[in-house]
Amino acid sequence: MKIGTRSLVFGVHQFIWHPITVYLAWVNLYGKPTWKEIVCILVHDWGYFGKPNMDGEEGLKHPELGAWLASKICGPEYHDLILGHSRFYSKINGKEISKLCWADKLSIKYDPWWLYLLRANLSGELEEYRENASISGFVKREESHRFxxxxxxxxxxxxxxxxxxxxxxxLIDSSKTELNCSI
Incomplete structure (x- = not known):
């Protein structure tokens, strides 16, 4: 099973848990989403299916499948909401970053460290993410996964x-709405 599929089945982008956390983040940032925005939240990462990497050439194209699905289900105006959830995809394709991007990024707030790291480790994503963090100088390889x-x-x-x-x-005060997911 390729890493993109593992991510959707039991990894960081797990097809049930990740949309729940993105939904919570959307509510935190923008209020209750419409049903069409909920569809976009559900399908935005489905393009990882069958991908051999997360941040490589293939993985970076993952928004395309979700965007296609959303445009078919919700209408063409939802196409760019999903394409724009990826900052890298937006940059290389001249697209605007969409508000789904920030709900997607904020979703980590609702992930307890132990659950996120368990999923990332089981799927194999953690190795790729840590390597990228080391190369960019964000966090050294010697640091713990929890750090x-x-x-x-x-x-x-x-x-x-x-x-x-x-x-x-x-934008709701997160200290009053956050689930207890302390690091």
Whole structure:
């Protein structure tokens, strides 16, 4: 089974858990999503199916399947909502980053460290993510997985709060709504 499929079945992008956390993040940033936005939340990462990597050439094209599905189910205006959830895909294709991007990134807030690391380790994603973090200088390889997760969560939560505000003034105080998922 390829890593992209493992990610959807039992990894970081697990097809039941990940959409739940993205939904919670969307509510936190923007309020309750429409049914069409919920469809987009559900299918946005389905393109990882069959991919041999997460951040390589193939994995980076993962938004295309979800975008195609959303345009068929919800209408063409939802196509770019999914394509724009990937910052890299948006950059290389001249697309705007969509508000789904920031809900997707904020979703890590609802992942307990132990559950995220368990899924990432079981699927094999953790190795790729840690290698990328080391190469970029974000977190050294010598640091623990838990330390890496803590730094990643801090970064993504902060970025999402700042960038998510650009899509509306509905930003709820996370200290009052957060699930108890302490690091």
């Amino acid at each position: 890496w997760f803590k730094k990643l969560k801090e970064l993504l939560v902060e970025q999402s709060k700042i960038e998510g505000k650009k899509y509306g003034d509905k």
